[in-house]
Amino acid sequence: MRSDGSPVASPCAQSVASYGVRIQLQATEPELLRAMGDRLPRPWRATDTGRPSRTYSLRPTESGFVLAGGRRELLAADLEEALFLFEAGVRFHVAERSPQRAFVHAGAVARDGRAIVLPGVPAAGKSTLTAALTRAGATYLSDEYAPIDGRGRVHPFPKPLSIARPPHPRPLQQPVEAFGGVQGTEPCPVGLVVFTSYAGPKRHWRPRTLTPGEAVLELLRHATSAERHPEQTFRRLESVVLAAPALQGARGEADETATLILAQLESARPGRGRN
Amino acid sequence: MSSTGLPQARKDGIVVRELPDELLVYNLERHEAHCLNQTAAAVWRHCDGETSPKEISYRLAREFATPVDEDVVWFALDQLSTLSLLESPVVRPGPGLSRAQLVRRVGVAAAVIGVPSVLSLGVPSASAATCGSISCPNSAFCATNQPSCPNCVSGLCQP
Numbered sequence: 001m002r003s004d005g006s007p008v009a010s011p012c013a014q015s016v017a018s019y020g021v022r023i024q025l026q027a028t029e030p031e032l033l034r035a036m037g038d039r040l041p042r043p044w045r046a047t048d049t050g051r052p053s054r055t056y057s058l059r060p061t062e063s064g065f066v067l068a069g070g071r072r073e074l075l076a077a078d079l080e081e082a083l084f085l086f087e088a089g090v091r092f093h094v095a096e097r098s099p100q101r102a103f104v105h106a107g108a109v110a111r112d113g114r115a116i117v118l119p120g121v122p123a124a125g126k127s128t129l130t131a132a133l134t135r136a137g138a139t140y141l142s143d144e145y146a147p148i149d150g151r152g153r154v155h156p157f158p159k160p161l162s163i164a165r166p167p168h169p170r171p172l173q174q175p176v177e178a179f180g181g182v183q184g185t186e187p188c189p190v191g192l193v194v195f196t197s198y199a200g201p202k203r204h205w206r207p208r209t210l211t212p213g214e215a216v217l218e219l220l221r222h223a224t225s226a227e228r229h230p231e232q233t234f235r236r237l238e239s240v241v242l243a244a245p246a247l248q249g250a251r252g253e254a255d256e257t258a259t260l261i262l263a264q265l266e267s268a269r270p271g272r273g274r275n
Numbered sequence: 276m277s278s279t280g281l282p283q284a285r286k287d288g289i290v291v292r293e294l295p296d297e298l299l300v301y302n303l304e305r306h307e308a309h310c311l312n313q314t315a316a317a318v319w320r321h322c323d324g325e326t327s328p329k330e331i332s333y334r335l336a337r338e339f340a341t342p343v344d345e346d347v348v349w350f351a352l353d354q355l356s357t358l359s360l361l362e363s364p365v366v367r368p369g370p371g372l373s374r375a376q377l378v379r380r381v382g383v384a385a386a387v388i389g390v391p392s393v394l395s396l397g398v399p400s401a402s403a404a405t406c407g408s409i410s411c412p413n414s415a416f417c418a419t420n421q422p423s424c425p426n427c428v429s430g431l432c433q434p
Contacts, residue, residue, distance in 0.1 A: 212295070227399075
């Protein structure tokens, strides 16, 4: 099954391309293959040309499911866990290998046709802030990776928001609609880049403006595509910082910070390198 | 240094992007990114293998319309050399100056043109950029599945 719903030739093996990355899917049953297709980064299409950069296979066992990808096999207790692992793995694979987009590990939302990109280290609170921004009226684009094209636009890379809930090993997956949000469907030029992490409830967000050069280096810190496609990634990040101001600073509560970020976006005029 | 013994900017294996007041350089071999401020960028542009540090200081003085001490040039060359942004390392005659010493010594001129500064980043691998993220549901499974990940111990994610 293609992402547009049309059928494919083989029910238990399928080659697909997502963001220019070719992937082979294999499963012991058509239903499993279909479930894997449902977890692929969209858009994707079936393809029979080119050599896949990775093959993922899924098969049931007596104790659960085995997911194989690359050189490793992972044992999952149930199908949902196997699909969670597949989805996380294949999204990372695409983010690392895509020749079409520069991928930045970041949350992303849009307001009035301009994107706010929130790069961050793991556990910095990207998803929490992304959810707060959607509650405040921004359109949801991604809470994991921001794919940036040659014009410096961010494309939607949707999946349910992943909210950590320690000590539970798996994050809670919630659709953006659960936060009162709306899923964006169109690419947007970047209007603001915000580097921030949660520093406690009493912290007030007072960011400093980065120079464009500093902003490129900070973005590179979170760019999963930089290692394999450095030149392309470098150029695309440059187009982002020339169009949008970049702010850096620790934050307090997400809802308060979201309001301040939206105000910053409002005051940042398009085409200015900094405010 | 070039064959002439004069500083020469690296040309191969790098990507250079000009920004309004900065210069970005990506070293494709070492996967390092550098952001040169205006002064460091001006010095680097004059490193053509035919121009001495003293002559570079004269040229900067003309460009910035203010006297530029040769120590300012050497301060930039030291950084550029350390970061492999020159074809060959340069060796400063005599001891180098710290940033504070340079500011004290050249004073106003440094304030006008800015102390040469190079901000650098070793670009992390893709797995290092995401390791420990929500993609890692627990210590048993690493979704990134990258042997190159520094936190991958025998296939287990152990940040």
